[in-house]
Structures are given as structure tokens and as C-alpha cells.
Amino acid sequence: MLFNSSLFIFVFLPITVAVYFALNHKQKRSAAKFWLVLASLFFYGYWNPLYLPLISASILINYGLGLRLRAHSKKAELIFGITLNVALLAYFKYTDFFLENLNHAFNTDIPLPEIILPLAISFFTFQQIAYLVDCYRAKTDEHNFLNYSLFVSFFPQLIAGPIVHHKQMMPQFAQLGQSNAHWDNIAKGLLIFSIGLFKKVFIADHFALWADSGYAQVDQLSSAEAWITSLCYTFQLYFDFSGYSDMAIGAALLFNIKLPMNFNSPYKAVSIQDFWRRWHITLSHFLRDYIYIPLGGNRKREIQTCNNILITFLIGGLWHGAGWTFVIWGALHGLALVIHRTWQGTGVKIPRLAAWALTFLFVNFAWIFFRADSPAQAINLIEKMLIPDIAHPSPSFSVLTNATDLGLYGLAMHLAFFAILAFRGRNSMQILSTQRHFHLGHSVFILVTLLYTYISGLNSHAAPFLYFNF
Incomplete structure (x- = not known):
């Protein structure tokens, strides 16, 4: 079920909210x-009922392991718990990738099981690993199974994050049964949900048409079309993930639950370090707290710090997907952070505008590997971007404009307008923090966005969010 589908917006979400508050109103707090x-x-x-036993078993086993770790704090049990979670993730996500590369390296013909990746397994696995580690460190004091189950499964954040931390969420769930409908939260939740929905259906899905068309025909692109293709995906991903993050926060707020901020205008970043403080914030925190710091962080020699990065x-690259393109993407960002760290040590400062441009260009080029079907396709697109196209000095842009009825002018205006919005506009959290009162304009925006989504959904299927693939 997609956040941007009519079924979710007009059936599932209102029924879930209504029943939840009805149960609370009758003082049936545990039932709520x-x-x-x-x-x-x-x-x-x-999506697939066959994977319900998987997430249910994962919740039960990790809750039981957490109880043991709180009681005994044995390192062997922590290692067992982490290994179990990683093995589960590795089996479903990386088996085909491993066998495919094994066949290629040793010229074997081991059949691929073609395992279907369970939704959200990357997210709830990391979430529960963090919980087990903190149980071992005696940083948790939650013993209620119902609260823990809700912490893992809560639908606004289940499929594509944010990767919530137990200390952020479980105290809220412990008090969840005492809450009643808070109309200010409902109004704010609907507003931010609608902002996210607007980003998805009005902006990201249009960029997707051009990006998908370009990547499907890389060999036919001119240099200018290659640049537009890469930029369209860069902004598709931005508004798609930003839209999902807003919708998750908005949906949770309907239940008086505050999810952590996961997206803070990352294309305004003036360094790669700044970018990772703004993009997928909860993933960055997990990588820092549960991988980078345990490896030694920056407490050892500089060469070891760079290796840890x-x-x-x-x-982090492999977490996003089982493919060499994701490995390369992760390696590029790791190298960029190492270079940034080394540059900082020189004490030389780059002018802010140049630093922003350099950061954005790097991120745009790195996204090409993130999106491409193979490293060869990514390199092909980059070559077209960097090498002047003598064969097409005056490109027709037909490869891209045939993908939509907006035409070249509409494409250019769409790209320019929403690029400026990403670079200069206020993000959803900034808008929400300045809106003290809900007014008529907000109601009109919500109604128009929901109406457009409903009408468009009658003519086509809702497009999935990009991060649902991870």
C-alpha cells in the first residue's frame, strides 16, 4: 500500500485514525x-502476506534477545543477535548478488534463487540492531512487548524510514494509550502530509518520466540530454524522498507521534559532510553511532580514521542495494569525506558559493551510479556529459520530450523552477515551524492536492517511492 494511493489516503488512514481514537475515548488504551x-x-x-511471519518472527526474537541482554549483558549474546539480523538481511538481499559474482569469477553456473526482497527489511533490521546494542550497553529500560512491537512496526516509518531510535519512539508509545485527538496535531499532520504528497505526485513523478526515458536510451542521448537526464534523476530522488519523509511525519502526527527529522534541504549543503548531516539524517546517525564509532571513529591514527570512513x-552503499553501482556510490562518498577531512586540515577555505557548487556537482555525478543499471551505463552517461557532442550540436531533445506532453519548454521550466525551490526554498519543517495558525489557504492546498491525487489515481497506478526498493 502506497502513501500516495487513494486506498491509503481515503480508506486505510482515516479508518486507522478513527478506530484508534475511538478506543482511547473508551479508555481501552492497550487495545488502541x-x-x-x-x-x-x-x-x-x-504487499505480500507471505512476509508477515518474517517481520513477526523478527520482532519476537529481537525482543527476547533484548530481554536477555538487559538481564545478563553478555557480549556473546549481542554478537549472536547482530549476526542473526545481518544474516537474515544478507540472505534476502545479497544471495543473488553473491552467486552472480561467484559465477562470473569462477565461470560456474550456480542457479540464482531470485529471492524477492521483503519490504522494509533494511530498515527494521538496522532499527533492531541498534536496539540490541543499546540493551547490551544498558541504555534501554523498556520492557513492554506491545510498545516494542509498535516501535518496530508503526506504519508511517516502517517501509522507508526514518530509521527511528528506541529512545525517540518508545517513550511516546508508552504514553500513546493516554492520548486523545489533538486537533492542532491533526491539522499540522494533514498539512505536512499534503506537502509531501505534492512533492511526490506534482514534482517527483514528472521528473521520473524524463529520468527513466533518458536512462533507458543512454546511447542515443546528446551531451545536453545527458546532463538533463542526470539532473532530472537528482531532483526526482530529492523530491521523492523528501515527499515520503514529509508524509511519514505527517501521518505519525495524526496519532500525536513525532518522528525525527530525516531530511533537511540537503542540496543547500556546502560540503559533503554538510550533505550527510542533511540527507537521510537517521541513516547517517546509525552509520556513525553503530559502525563508524565502534570501528574506532577518529580516536586513532589519521590513516585508520580514513579507513573507518x-x-x-x-x-552504507551496500545497505542501499545489492549491486556494484551501490558499492561504487558508497565508495565515492567515502572518498569525498576523506578528501574533505584532509582539506580541512590545510586550513584553506573555499568561497561558500564555490563550495556549494562543487558539493552539488559531486552529488549529482554520484547519483548517476546510484540510478544506473550497471557501472558501464553510468560511465557511458558521464562520458556523454563531459565530452562535447559533435554529432549532435543542436539536440532535438526528442528522447526526453517524447516521454511527456510538457514539451521542451515545459521540461526546462519544470527543472529550473524546482531546482531553485530545492536550492533556495524553505523546507517543510521550516514552513511548519512558522505556521502558528491553520488558515483557509492551508485547507485549500490540502483539498486540491488530495483531489488531484484521487483523480490522477483513477487514470493510472500510483508510482512507488524510490526508497521502497531499499
């Missing part, structure tokens, strides 16, 4: 939390 768990598992199982981002 249990209802949210059931609704969240239904939301998860709507590279290892952390190689893992």
Missing part, C-alpha cells in the same frame, strides 16, 4: 496500541 500494531502489520502484509560508507 494493539489496533495500531494490527493496522501496521496489515499495511505491511498488503571508507568502510562505513561502503556498508
Whole structure:
């Protein structure tokens, strides 16, 4: 079930909210939390009910391991728990990738099982690994199974994050049964949900048409079309993930739950370090706290610190997907952070505008590997971008404009306008923090966005979010 589908917006979400508050109104607080768990598992199982036992078993086993770690704090049990979670993730996500490379390296013909990746396994695996580590470190004091189940399965953040931390969420769930409808939260939740929906259906999905068309025909692109293709994906991903993050925060706020900020205008970043403080913030925190620091962080020699950065981002790249393109993408960001760290040591400062341009250009080129079907396709597109196209001095842009009825002028205006919005506009959290009162303009915006989504959904299927693939 997609956040941008009519089924979710007009059926699942209002029914879930209504039943939850009805149960609370009758003082059935545990039943209200249990209802949210059931609704969240239904939301998860709507894609493929066969994987419901997987997430249910994962919740049960990790909760039991957490109890043991709090009671005994044995390192062997922590290693077992982490290994179990990583092995589960590795089996579903990396088996085909491993066998494919094994066949290629040794000229074997081992059949690929073609395992279907369970939704959200990357997210709830990292989430529960963090929980086990903190149980071992005696940083948790939550013993309620219902609260833990809701912490893992809560549907606004289940499929594509944010990767919530137990200390951020479980105290809220412990008080969840005492909450009643808070109309200010409902109004703010609807507003931010609608902002995210607007980003997805009005902006990201249009960029997707051009990006998909360009990547499907890389060999036919001119140099100018190659640049537009790369930029369209760069902004598709920006507004797609930003839109999802807003919708997750907005949906949670309907239940008086505040999810952590996961997206803070990353294309305004003036360094690669600044970028990772703004992009997928909760993933950055996980990589820092549970991989980089345990490896030694920056407490050892400089060469070891640089190695720790590279290892952390190689893992971050693989977390996103089982493919060499993701490994290369992670390696590029790791190298960029090492270079940034080395440059900082010189004490030489780059002018702010130049630093921003350099950061954005690097991120744009790195996204090419993130999106491409293979390293060869990525390199092909980059070559077209960097080598002047003598064969097409006056490109027709037909490869891209045939993908939509907006035409070349519409494409250019769409790209320019929303690029400026990403570079200079206020993000959703900034807008929400300045809106003290809900007014008529907000209501009109919400209604128009929901109406457009409903009408467009009658003519086509809702497009999935990009991070649903990870």
C-alpha cells in the first residue's frame, strides 16, 4: 500500500485514525496500541502476506534477545543477535548478488534463487540492531512487548524510514494509550502530509518520466540530454524522498507521534559532510553511532580514521542495494569525506558559493551510479556529459520530450523552477515551524492536492517511492 494511493489516503488512514481514537475515548488504551500494531502489520502484509511471519518472527526474537541482554549483558549474546539480523538481511538481499559474482569469477553456473526482497527489511533490521546494542550497553529500560512491537512496526516509518531510535519512539508509545485527538496535531499532520504528497505526485513523478526515458536510451542521448537526464534523476530522488519523509511525519502526527527529522534541504549543503548531516539524517546517525564509532571513529591514527570512513560508507552503499553501482556510490562518498577531512586540515577555505557548487556537482555525478543499471551505463552517461557532442550540436531533445506532453519548454521550466525551490526554498519543517495558525489557504492546498491525487489515481497506478526498493 502506497502513501500516495487513494486506498491509503481515503480508506486505510482515516479508518486507522478513527478506530484508534475511538478506543482511547473508551479508555481501552492497550487495545488502541494493539489496533495500531494490527493496522501496521496489515499495511505491511498488503504487499505480500507471505512476509508477515518474517517481520513477526523478527520482532519476537529481537525482543527476547533484548530481554536477555538487559538481564545478563553478555557480549556473546549481542554478537549472536547482530549476526542473526545481518544474516537474515544478507540472505534476502545479497544471495543473488553473491552467486552472480561467484559465477562470473569462477565461470560456474550456480542457479540464482531470485529471492524477492521483503519490504522494509533494511530498515527494521538496522532499527533492531541498534536496539540490541543499546540493551547490551544498558541504555534501554523498556520492557513492554506491545510498545516494542509498535516501535518496530508503526506504519508511517516502517517501509522507508526514518530509521527511528528506541529512545525517540518508545517513550511516546508508552504514553500513546493516554492520548486523545489533538486537533492542532491533526491539522499540522494533514498539512505536512499534503506537502509531501505534492512533492511526490506534482514534482517527483514528472521528473521520473524524463529520468527513466533518458536512462533507458543512454546511447542515443546528446551531451545536453545527458546532463538533463542526470539532473532530472537528482531532483526526482530529492523530491521523492523528501515527499515520503514529509508524509511519514505527517501521518505519525495524526496519532500525536513525532518522528525525527530525516531530511533537511540537503542540496543547500556546502560540503559533503554538510550533505550527510542533511540527507537521510537517521541513516547517517546509525552509520556513525553503530559502525563508524565502534570501528574506532577518529580516536586513532589519521590513516585508520580514513579507513573507518571508507568502510562505513561502503556498508552504507551496500545497505542501499545489492549491486556494484551501490558499492561504487558508497565508495565515492567515502572518498569525498576523506578528501574533505584532509582539506580541512590545510586550513584553506573555499568561497561558500564555490563550495556549494562543487558539493552539488559531486552529488549529482554520484547519483548517476546510484540510478544506473550497471557501472558501464553510468560511465557511458558521464562520458556523454563531459565530452562535447559533435554529432549532435543542436539536440532535438526528442528522447526526453517524447516521454511527456510538457514539451521542451515545459521540461526546462519544470527543472529550473524546482531546482531553485530545492536550492533556495524553505523546507517543510521550516514552513511548519512558522505556521502558528491553520488558515483557509492551508485547507485549500490540502483539498486540491488530495483531489488531484484521487483523480490522477483513477487514470493510472500510483508510482512507488524510490526508497521502497531499499
